[in-house]
Amino acid sequence: MAMDELKKAYETLGLPENASREEVEKAFERVLRKSRSKSAGAESGETEYEMKLRAYKTIVEHEERSKINEMSRKRYDKWGKFAGTAEKIDDFFRLYRTHVIISVIAVIVLVAGTVAFINHREEQKRLAALPPVDLSIMFVGNYMSDQNRGGDEGLEQAMTAQFPEWKRLEVLLTYLPPQGQGVGTTDIAYQQKAMAVVATETPDVYILDENSFKWLGGGGVLEPLDEEAEGVLKPLLKEDSLVKGRTEDDTEDHIYGIRVSDSALAKELPLAMDDMIVTLRIDSKNKDKALHFIERYLEPGVSAK
Template identity: 70%
Template sequence: MDDLKKAYELLGLPENASREEVERAFEIVLRKSRSRQTDAEDANEAGESEYEQKLRAYKTIIGYEDRNKIEEASRQRFKKWGKFAGTAEKIDDFFRIYKTRVIIGVIAVIAVIVGITALVNYREEQKRLAALPPVDLSVMFVGNYASDENQGGDEGLEQFMTAQFPEWKRIELTLTYVPSQSESMTQVDMAYQQKAFALLATERPDVYILDQGTFDWLANSGVFENLDSLAASDLKPLLQEDNIIKGRAEEDTEDHVYGIKVTDSPMAKELPLFMQDMIITIRSGGENRDKALHFIERYLESEAAAQ
């Protein structure tokens, strides 16, 4: 406060002088300084000229007033906190000064929590999968299919289909949506197609279930087993002309049986599944070929019994 008092005295002003009076006093100092060639003769013992002394005094006063304004604005801002205003102001100052560090710290904590949660969920999922019985048959739906959410969604569909085969403990099921084939496909539709094709290249289910459009699209992919021999032997007593779906793989010179249509089978109609067609194909080189054949036979038997 002594420095502030001296600053006012140096400018020839009372301590209650207004901001305008301080500005006018310093303007006079500036005009005098410009009218002189040098201030060397006015230098004090510290080597400061009169102008330098008064400039420092001006800065002292202005700095003090600016700080007072900021402090008053802060007091008004935190006034609503009542007796906790001081604490609220300190917290605000802390976050203002250390805001970046706080944000980085919060992000780091969130990342750790997310990582730990993901690890825990992964371990729980691994425990759940380990506790499940071995897979008797893996089935992939590829096409314009959707499970009924009111009956448990994909998991409910998997359980319902497994229940159709009491001799089995588990059918593993995957639904891969592909929109109906048309000439006016959007970029989103094409993205679904690309995803489906990638899954066909990487996943190895025992059985594919397709609608007619998807079958036509994938018939030449080479992933389906040629069913000519089965259609002429094991499946022949159960087949009608409408059940046989033919296609031509890339290496074929003529059409062959690659799919068995079971859309009209009561077992298919009972499934909690929205569908148009249900064509069963067997993956070429699949691990559970005998069970895949049994799967087809059961649906065909259901259809034959209903006729």
């Protein structure tokens, strides 16, 4: 790989050439978030995203090749002039082992693919028999459903019971580790999963904690609620209920979330949580129902029991 190409890749991501892998991951995370913003559908936005994706791959592939070259250097330091022979022996066993593993994987994939196809058909039949979704909700943050009360399915059922006028709520729980703690391999895996889910799913409502609001709020994916806060929601709001923020294109703060952590309905949920901020997606297909959801959670003394 030409060094000019690598240098250009760092420049494309807005990074210096000595940027750490962590800085590269954070830069690409911002790209992912921006790709889900309101302007992500524009052709220029897609082109910019693809360009930055290629830059990210270029940097990662360069790092992987550097690791391989370092392993070869260490092998030479150990074996000297026999390094080539040692490498061939290593490659032979690696190739032989790879063939065996690939054969086993092929069988597993074939069986799993057959089972997955059958399960997919059954799941499609089940979903087709269900009533239409009244409201889709995604929790993103330090949330954990109560396994003793049905886990994620129990949470969905509990929230549906709070709105008897609706037939079906769709609830997805996405765990995002809290900040301010040591970041381990597991935390990174959860963060990457959360990035992938947010980039592909399109719920009507996001329910966030303080950490995930800071993470998601600046990406342009949330609907400003200034008008609603001064209109339909105003009689139910307290000053500390308003959660403000700004996107990269904003010059001033706007209301993007409503905090309902103290709601009687929130406390009834089979859910471990520190905070609960309700926000709307910019392209919510059920905005009226999303606002009704917020109203119900803000109403004093309301309980599903």
